[in-house]
Amino acid sequence: MRPDPIQRLDTTFFWDACERGEFLAQKCEPCNKLWHPPRPMCPDCHSLEKSTQNLSGKATILSWVRQVRPASFGFKESPIVILVELEEGLRMVSNLVGDEPPEIGDPVEVDFAKTSGGKAVPVFKKVAS
Numbered sequence: 001m002r003p004d005p006i007q008r009l010d011t012t013f014f015w016d017a018c019e020r021g022e023f024l025a026q027k028c029e030p031c032n033k034l035w036h037p038p039r040p041m042c043p044d045c046h047s048l049e050k051s052t053q054n055l056s057g058k059a060t061i062l063s064w065v066r067q068v069r070p071a072s073f074g075f076k077e078s079p080i081v082i083l084v085e086l087e088e089g090l091r092m093v094s095n096l097v098g099d100e101p102p103e104i105g106d107p108v109e110v111d112f113a114k115t116s117g118g119k120a121v122p123v124f125k126k127v128a129s
Helices: 012-019
Strands: 024-028 050-054 058-066 080-086 091-096 107-114 120-126
Touching: 012 024, 012 120, 058 091
Parallel strands: 091 120
Antiparallel strands: 024 050, 058 080, 058 107, 080 091, 107 120
8 A cells, every 4th residue: 555645734735635535736826826746935936825726637747657676665566657747737746547658648637546544645547538
């Protein structure tokens, strides 16, 4: 099973949303910039005024890699690690569900995988063509 995410004061909103099946990013109120991963202040204007915004969960694979041996901790076989660009312009590293290697440019959508402690983390699955 996947290990639980490490929750911190600034990331709790994200992990709690994942458990509800929601995919969120932080948004700066003064400059409207979206960012991920969560952090205390806007990476552009350094404002502390922030809110959250629902994300579509739709993305495109930009790159991928798979560790051959040994398997990653918590997995029988190492997962496929992907870099995606979300529809909203954010980039994120996650896992691809399944064993079939992807193609660069494949469309994917977010899903949520359970962890060993009953939490949830965002993963992506290929969109059926």
